[in-house]
Amino acid sequence: MRILVTGAGGFVGRALVGQLGEVHEVIALDLSCDGLPGAIEGDIADPAVRAEATADPVDAIVHLATIPGGAAEADPEAGWRTNMDASFGLIQGAARHGNRPRVLFASSIAVFGDPLPAKVDDATPLRPKMVYGAHKAMIEQWVATLTRRGAIEGLSLRLPGIVARPRAPSGMISAFMSDVFHSLKARQPFVSPVSPEATLWLMSVDRIVGNIRHALESELVADEPHAVTLPAVRTAMADLAREICRQAEADPALVSYRPQPAVEAGFGRQPPLETPRAEAMGFGNDGTLAALVTRALERIGEGL
Amino acid sequence: MRILVTGAGGFVGRALVGQLGEVHEVIALDLSCDGLPGAIEGDIADPAVRAEATADPVDAIVHLATIPGGAAEADPEAGWRTNMDASFGLIQGAARHGNRPRVLFASSIAVFGDPLPAKVDDATPLRPKMVYGAHKAMIEQWVATLTRRGAIEGLSLRLPGIVARPRAPSGMISAFMSDVFHSLKARQPFVSPVSPEATLWLMSVDRIVGNIRHALESELVADEPHAVTLPAVRTAMADLAREICRQAEADPALVSYRPQPAVEAGFGRQPPLETPRAEAMGFGNDGTLAALVTRALERIGEGL
Numbered sequence: 001m002r003i004l005v006t007g008a009g010g011f012v013g014r015a016l017v018g019q020l021g022e023v024h025e026v027i028a029l030d031l032s033c034d035g036l037p038g039a040i041e042g043d044i045a046d047p048a049v050r051a052e053a054t055a056d057p058v059d060a061i062v063h064l065a066t067i068p069g070g071a072a073e074a075d076p077e078a079g080w081r082t083n084m085d086a087s088f089g090l091i092q093g094a095a096r097h098g099n100r101p102r103v104l105f106a107s108s109i110a111v112f113g114d115p116l117p118a119k120v121d122d123a124t125p126l127r128p129k130m131v132y133g134a135h136k137a138m139i140e141q142w143v144a145t146l147t148r149r150g151a152i153e154g155l156s157l158r159l160p161g162i163v164a165r166p167r168a169p170s171g172m173i174s175a176f177m178s179d180v181f182h183s184l185k186a187r188q189p190f191v192s193p194v195s196p197e198a199t200l201w202l203m204s205v206d207r208i209v210g211n212i213r214h215a216l217e218s219e220l221v222a223d224e225p226h227a228v229t230l231p232a233v234r235t236a237m238a239d240l241a242r243e244i245c246r247q248a249e250a251d252p253a254l255v256s257y258r259p260q261p262a263v264e265a266g267f268g269r270q271p272p273l274e275t276p277r278a279e280a281m282g283f284g285n286d287g288t289l290a291a292l293v294t295r296a297l298e299r300i301g302e303g304l
Numbered sequence: 305m306r307i308l309v310t311g312a313g314g315f316v317g318r319a320l321v322g323q324l325g326e327v328h329e330v331i332a333l334d335l336s337c338d339g340l341p342g343a344i345e346g347d348i349a350d351p352a353v354r355a356e357a358t359a360d361p362v363d364a365i366v367h368l369a370t371i372p373g374g375a376a377e378a379d380p381e382a383g384w385r386t387n388m389d390a391s392f393g394l395i396q397g398a399a400r401h402g403n404r405p406r407v408l409f410a411s412s413i414a415v416f417g418d419p420l421p422a423k424v425d426d427a428t429p430l431r432p433k434m435v436y437g438a439h440k441a442m443i444e445q446w447v448a449t450l451t452r453r454g455a456i457e458g459l460s461l462r463l464p465g466i467v468a469r470p471r472a473p474s475g476m477i478s479a480f481m482s483d484v485f486h487s488l489k490a491r492q493p494f495v496s497p498v499s500p501e502a503t504l505w506l507m508s509v510d511r512i513v514g515n516i517r518h519a520l521e522s523e524l525v526a527d528e529p530h531a532v533t534l535p536a537v538r539t540a541m542a543d544l545a546r547e548i549c550r551q552a553e554a555d556p557a558l559v560s561y562r563p564q565p566a567v568e569a570g571f572g573r574q575p576p577l578e579t580p581r582a583e584a585m586g587f588g589n590d591g592t593l594a595a596l597v598t599r600a601l602e603r604i605g606e607g608l
Contacts, residue, residue, distance in 0.1 A: 080392055088384055113452065126445070127452065127528060134449035138442040141430070145438035148417065148431065224431060 001025070003216065004053055006044055006090065007064030009033040011165045012106075015209045015299075016062065020216075029053050030065065044086040054093030060102040060216055061094055063087065069110065070173045072132040083135035088142065095151045103143060104215050107156040107227060109201060111137040114266050121274040122229065130266070144226035155220055157283075160201035160232035161267075162208050164296040174267050177202065180241055181293075184250040185300050195259040196238035198268030203232050204286050204295035211283045218282060231275040231285035233292050237268065243293045305329070307520065308357055310348055310394065311368030311410075313337040315469045319513045319603075320366065324520075333357050334369065348390040358397030364406040364520055365398055367391060373414065374477045376436040387439035392446065399455045407447055408519050411460040411531060413505060415441040418570050425578040426533065434570070448530035459524055461587075464505035464536035465571075466512050468600040478571050481506060484545055485597075488554040489604050499563040500542035502572030507536050508590050508599035515587045522586060535579040535589035537596045541572065547597045 002025045007013045009030030017036060020026050029049070033039030042049030044065050065082070072079030087105070094101050110133030111126045128134040136158075143154035161174055164181035176193050177200060183190035192198075203211075211230060235243075241255045259268070275283075286292035306329045311317045313334030321340060324330050333353070337343030346353030348369050369386070376383030391409070398405045414437030415430045432438040440460075447458035465478055468485035480497050481504060487494035496502075507515075515534060539547075545559045563572070579587075590596035 076396065080389075084388065084392075085384075088388075092380065125529065128445070128449050129452050131449070134446055137445050137449075141432070141441050141445065142438055145432050145435070145441075148433050225429065 001059040001216065002057070003027070004029060004058045004061045004094065005064065006030070006061070007066065007106075008036060008039060010064060012162060012205060012208055013064050015205050016064075016212055019209055019213065027053060027058065044090055045081045047089060050086065050089050050093050054090065054096075057097035057099045058094055058101055059099070060104065061090065062104045062106070062212055062216070063090065064106045066106065067132070068172045069130055069132040072135065073130065076131050079131055079135060083132070084138065087139045091143070091146065091152060095146065100150065100153055102216065102220065103146075103152045103154040104212060105139055105143045105154065105156040107136040107140050107158045108133060109158050109160055109229065109270075111140065111158060114269065116269060116271050119272050119274065120229070120270075122277045140225075140227045144224070147222065147226045153220055153222070154226055155215060156227035157211065157215060158227065158229040159208060160203050160230060162205055163202050163292070164205075164300055173263065176263070177267070181244055181296050181300060184241070184244045184254060185248045185297060187248075187250050187254065189254045189256070190241070192237055192241070192255065192257045193260045193263040194237050194257075194268035195264060196236065196257055198237040198259070198264055199234055199270045200237065200240065200267065201232035201234055201270045201273055202240075202286075202292060203230065204292050205299055206295045207284070207286045207292075214282055221281070228278045228281060228283070229273070229275050230278050230283050232273055233286050233289055234270060234273055235289050239289060240293070243289050244297070247290075247293050247297055305363040305520070306361070307331070307364045307366060308333060308362045308398065309366045309368065310334070311370065312340060312343060314368060316410075316466060316509060316512055317368050319509050320368075320516055323513055323517065331357060331362065348394055349385045351393060354390065354393050354397050358394065361401035361403045362398055362405055363403070364408065365394065366408045366410070366516055366520070367394065368410045370410065370439075371436070372476045373434055373436040376439065377434065380435050383435055383439060387436070388442065391443045395447070395450065395456060399450065404454065404457055406520065406524065407450075407456045407458040408516060409443055409447045409458065409460040411440040411444050411462045412437060413462050413464055413533065413574075415444065415462060418573065420573060420575050423576050423578065424533070424574075426581045444529075444531045448528070451526065451530045457524055457526070458530055459519060460531035461515065461519060462531065462533040463512060464507050464534060466509055467506050467596070468509075468604055477567065480567070481571070485548055485600050485604055488545070488548045488558060489552045489601060491552075491554050491558065493558045493560065494545070496541055496545070496559065496561045497564045497567040498541050498561075498572035499568060500540065500561055502541040502563070502568055503538055503574045504541065504544065504571065505536035505538055505574045505577055506544075506590075506596060507534065508596050509603060510599045511588070511590050511596075518586055525585070532582045532585060532587070533577070533579050534582050534587050536577055537590050537593055538574060538577055539593050543593060544597070547593050548601070551594075551597050551601055
C-alpha cells in the first residue's frame with residue numbers, strides 16, 4: 001500500500017512510520033521530519049504542501065497532524081486553519097483521484113468534553129468543550145459524510161492519552177501523563193497536577209501503532225457513525241505512579257500531588273469506559289497497567 | 305437589541321429584517337442588499353467584511369448566509385469557505401467583545417441525510433450525505449461548543465423547506481417546492497420532479513420569521529445539544545398541488561409528474577416528524593396545509 005502519514009515527525013508518527021516502512025510505501029509529512037528518509041517537510045496548512053503530498057494517488061492516509069489542546073486554546077484561528085481547513089484540503093486532495101482511499105483520522109476522547117458522564121460507551125454523545133475537541137468532532141462528521149458518499153473509506157479513531165510522549169513542549173495540557181514516566185525513570189521528583197484518585201484512560205505508543213496498523217491492513221466494515229472510541233487501560237494516578245516506581249525502581253516519595261482544578265476536571269475524571277464496537281472491530285488496549293508501564297518505559301529507554 | 309443578520313438580502317432575510325427593523329437596530333449583511341437601508345454589502349467569506357460587521361458589539365446574530373445544497377455540491381471548496389470558515393470567523397468576531405451574544409444559526413434538515421429513518425424526532429442521529437448538510441452539522445457542533453464554553457448563547461434551528469422562495473436560481477435542489485406555488489399561481493404548467501406520493505416538510509416564510517423572532521426575543525434555556533429541529537407541516541406533493549390549485553383557482557390538469565430518483569430520494573421521502581423539544585421551547589409550524597398555502601400565496605401576491 002502507498003500510505004500518506006501526516007504528523008509523521010511526531011511521537012506516534014515516528015513509531016508508526018518506522019513500522020509501516022518495512023512493508024508499505026510511506027509518504028511521511030510533517031513540519032520537521034529529521035531522520036525520516038524521503039519525507040515531505042512542510043505545513044499541511046499550506047495548500048502547496050498538501051498538493052505535493054497528494055499529487056499522486058495514495059491507498060490510505062493516516063492523518064495524525066494536529067494543533068493540540070493547549071495550543072488550539074491559545075490560538076483558535078491557527079487551530080482552525082490546521083485542524084479544520086488543512087484536514088478538509090488534505091482529504092479533498094487525496095479523494096479527487098477517485099480511488100476511494102482509506103482515511104484514518106486521529107480523533108480524541110476530547111470529543112466527549114467535560115464533565116464526563118458516569119460511564120462512557122459507544123452511545124455517549126459528543127459534547128466537546130475544548131476547541132481541540134470540537135475540531136475533532138467536526139472532522140469526524142466530515143470523514144463520515146465523505147464515507148457515506150463513497151468518496152473515501154473513512155474511520156475516525158478516538159485516541160486516549162498516549163504514553164510516554166517526549167518531554168519537549170507539545171502544547172498538550174495532558175503532558176503530565178507522560179512526564180510522570182520521564183521523571184520517575186530519571187529518579188527525579190514528580191509533582192502531579194491531578195489528585196492521587198484522578199482516573200486516566202491510557203494507551204502505550206506501541207499499542208496505538210498496532211491499532212492503526214490493524215485499521216490500515218484489515219477489512220473495514222462500513223458502519224455508522226464511522227468513528228470509534230478505542231479501548232484504554234483506566235488507572236488512578238496513584239496506581240500509575242506506584243507501578244512506574246516499582247518497575248523503574250524509583251522511590252515513591254519522589255511523587256507529590258498539587259491538583260489543579262482545571263487539569264483535574266479536564267483529564268482526571270475519566271469514568272469507566274466500555275468500547276464493544278472497537279473490540280468487535282479488532283482494536284485492543286494494553287491489557288494491564290503493568291504491561292502498559294513496561295512498554296512506555298521501554299520507549300524511554302530507547303532515548304525517545 | 306442590536307442584531308446582525310447575514311444573508312439579509314435573501315428570501316428569509318428580507319422578510320426578517322423588515323419585521324425586526326420596526327423594533328430593533330438591525331445590521332443587514334449580504335452580497336447584495338438592494339433596498340435595505342444602511343446595509344453592509346459584501347461577502348462574509350471576506351475577513352474585512354466580517355470585521356466591519358462585528359466591529360462593534362452586537363446583542364445577537366441571525367446567521368442565514370450560506371452556500372446552499374446544489375451550489376455546495378458543485379463547488380465544495382467555495383462551500384467550505386463560506387459555510388465553514390466564514391461562519392467560524394463571523395462568530396469569532398462577534399464573541400471577542402465578551403458580551404456573550406446570542407447566535408441563531410440557520411441549520412437544515414439536511415443534517416439528517418438520506419435515506420431518512422421511518423420517523424424523525426429529537427433523538428435522530430445526524431448523518432448528512434450532502435456537502436451542505438455536513439457543513440450545517442459541523443457548525444451546529446461549533447455553536448454548541450462555544451455555548452458550553454460561555455462565549456456565546458447559541459442555538460441552531462434546523463429549517464424545513466421554506467416556501468415560496470422567489471423563482472430566481474438559488475442553487476437549491478429543493479427549488480421545486482417553491483416553483484409549484486409560482487407556476488400554479490400564474491396558471492402555468494408545473495412538472496414535479498418528485499412523485500405525487502412524495503412527502504415534504506414545509507414552513508411558510510412568515511412562520512419561519514416568527515420562529516426566528518421568538519428565538520431572538522424569548523429567554524433561551526441552555527440545553528444540549530443546543531440545536532433544535534423546527535416543526536413543519538408534512539404533506540404529500542399531490543395534496544400540496546391540489547390545495548394550491550384550489551386556493552389559486554388553477555386547473556389541476558396543469559400539474560404533471562416526472563420524478564427524478566435523486567430528487568425523490570433527497571427531498572421526497574420525509575417521514576413523520578416529531579419535534580417535542582421545539583414545541584416546548586415555543587416554536588411552531590403553520591398549523592395546517594391550508595394555512596401554509598394561504599401564507600405562501602399571499603407573499604407571491606406581494607410580488608416577491
